[in-house]
Amino acid sequence: MPISTSAVPDAGRGPAEHDVRTQIIEAATAHFSHYGYDKTTVSDLAKAIGFSKAYIYKFFTSKQAIGEVICANCLSQIERDVDDALEGIQAPPERLRALFTVIVASSLRLFLQDRRLYEIAVAAATDDWPSVQAYKHRIRQRVEDIVQEGRAAGVFESTTPLGDTSRAVYQVLVPYLNPVTLPHVSALHAEAPEALHQLVLRSLAMPPK
DSSP: OOOOSOSSTTSBSSOTTOHHHHHHHHHHHHHHHHHOTTTOOHHHHHHHHTOOHHHHTTTBSSHHHHHHHHHHHHHHHHHHHHHHHHTTOOSHHHHHHHHHHHHHHHHHHHHHHOHHHHHHHHHHHHTTOHHHHHHHHHHHHHHHHHHHHHHHTTSBOOSSOHHHHHHHHHHHHHHHHOTTTHHHHGGGTTTHHHHHHHHHHHHHBOOOO
């Protein structure tokens, strides 16, 4: 995964493109992967890079600020997977199917393949880091956009307020977006996206005339 230090603009100090910030993020990613987020200190990162702890604090306000960038990178990868899947799909029901299928698969792959980095995701979700808040907002917006597209095309009902409908559809996805609950639903991932998608489509369908 490409290292981006600008995914969370206010997560660090100094220019996002600075080589030192990139070094810190790369070292942190390696340390968190090997030792875990909780067991890694800023002093550990300073030793790994060969800088003083005080120098690292010139670029990041805290260990969480470093974790924010890594977390945002992971979440951005999920969003890229979703956007790639949606590209070229026009029909709103199929766009919703792609959203459900890809977001579940991508979340499982990123959060559960690397158990150490998974700790960052849990910390971020538990404390509701800004990167997580922004991610949830963007996914919710994608859901609302698809629902609105379906209403405009005449395939989804339009009597329920749009905000209420999009919120309900989004809530169906929440267990797969939250790394705390994700391991508990992972065993169902082979059939869950399609089953959830069909359930949501039935609830969105235009009532018979």
